[in-house]
Amino acid sequence: MAEVLEELQGLVGEAVAPLSPETVLIGDRGVLDSMGLVELCLRLEDRAADIGFSFDWTSDSAMSQTRSMFSSVASLQEEFSRQGAQEK
Amino acid sequence: MIIVTGASRGIGRAVADRLVSQGEEVLGLARTSVSADFEILPIDVSSAEDVREVARSLRGRKTKVSALINAAGIAAMNLALMTPSGSARKIVETNLLGTIFSSQAFAPLIIRAGGGAIVNFSTIAVALALQGEAVYAASKAGVEAFSRTLARELGSRGVTVNCVAPGPIQTDLIKGISERQLGTVIQGQILRRQFTVADVCDVVEVLLDARSRSLTGHVLHIGGV
Numbered sequence: 001m002a003e004v005l006e007e008l009q010g011l012v013g014e015a016v017a018p019l020s021p022e023t024v025l026i027g028d029r030g031v032l033d034s035m036g037l038v039e040l041c042l043r044l045e046d047r048a049a050d051i052g053f054s055f056d057w058t059s060d061s062a063m064s065q066t067r068s069m070f071s072s073v074a075s076l077q078e079e080f081s082r083q084g085a086q087e088k
Numbered sequence: 089m090i091i092v093t094g095a096s097r098g099i100g101r102a103v104a105d106r107l108v109s110q111g112e113e114v115l116g117l118a119r120t121s122v123s124a125d126f127e128i129l130p131i132d133v134s135s136a137e138d139v140r141e142v143a144r145s146l147r148g149r150k151t152k153v154s155a156l157i158n159a160a161g162i163a164a165m166n167l168a169l170m171t172p173s174g175s176a177r178k179i180v181e182t183n184l185l186g187t188i189f190s191s192q193a194f195a196p197l198i199i200r201a202g203g204g205a206i207v208n209f210s211t212i213a214v215a216l217a218l219q220g221e222a223v224y225a226a227s228k229a230g231v232e233a234f235s236r237t238l239a240r241e242l243g244s245r246g247v248t249v250n251c252v253a254p255g256p257i258q259t260d261l262i263k264g265i266s267e268r269q270l271g272t273v274i275q276g277q278i279l280r281r282q283f284t285v286a287d288v289c290d291v292v293e294v295l296l297d298a299r300s301r302s303l304t305g306h307v308l309h310i311g312g313v
Contacts, residue, residue, distance in 0.1 A: 034241060035241070035242075035244050035245055038196070038199070038245070041196075042196055042199065042200060045147065045196070049147070049148065054144050056140070058136075058140075058192055
């Protein structure tokens with residue numbers, strides 16, 4: 001869960017704790033508002049560029065999954081890792 | 089940098105030329121590449137992937153994007169019941185989806201740059217419900233709705249989103265309209281005269297000015313309706 005958890009921690013700081021793979025990102029129990037989610041995705045874009053791939057957070061494949069990739073830290077990390085592996 | 093879609097001709101070209109003349113760095117996107125004093129990439133904005141690729145390239149080069157002008161647009165005057173499906177699809181894809189895809193791709197770059205402006209284009213045909221322009225007006229009504237919502241979503245990140253809605257400006261877009269029809273449309277404006285691309289450029293410049301940071305979610309009608 002390294003990248004998403006780290007970037008989320010950097011974004012929300014100590015305001016929300018503890019963060020875990022099960023942490024809900026958006027919605028009633030979410031730790032982010034809509035623009036916070038955009039901010040997280042921008043950070044992940046940078047992280048992906050550093051690693052050597054392009055993170056696409058608007059792709060049809062990502063959004064057509066039964067469960068949104070934005071539902072939790074774990075699901076977003078799963079998609080992030082999947083795209084990273086795909087481009088390598 | 090300011091990105092202008094539909095930059096090869098018409099209002100998009102005029103806006104791009106105006107911005108260049110004011111010392112702005114402009115990147116134009118257009119289906120056809122033409123000679124200009126600014127770079128034009130041959131991109132069809134109705135292709136989400138092509139637009140995203142441009143954004144990726146700009147991000148990779150750490151280009152600071154301060155504004156996006158979504159001026160790419162097509163029109164086909166036809167009665168609603170007689171508009172061919174292919175024509176209807178193309179109008180919606182270019183005018184509405186093109187605006188959506190470009191905004192999705194480039195707004196993150198504007199956020200990264202610390203904020204800026206998105207200017208979209210609607211038309212007087214929405215407000216006046218002009219006959220013979222149902223599909224065109226519908227696509228632009230979608231642009232207006234998208235713009236208002238996008239303005240709310242991006243407001244907290246310092247990005248303003250507004251629409252400019254011209255009446256009959258003398259461009260290729262209205263070349264098939266008769267003088268009588270033009271007169272009828274102009275009579276529907278508050279200011280009953282035909283405005284020019286220069287008038288449109290003036291309004292775009294106002295919206296890009298830092299002193300317009302308080303204006304967002306608006307549809308500005310050239311000549312008023």
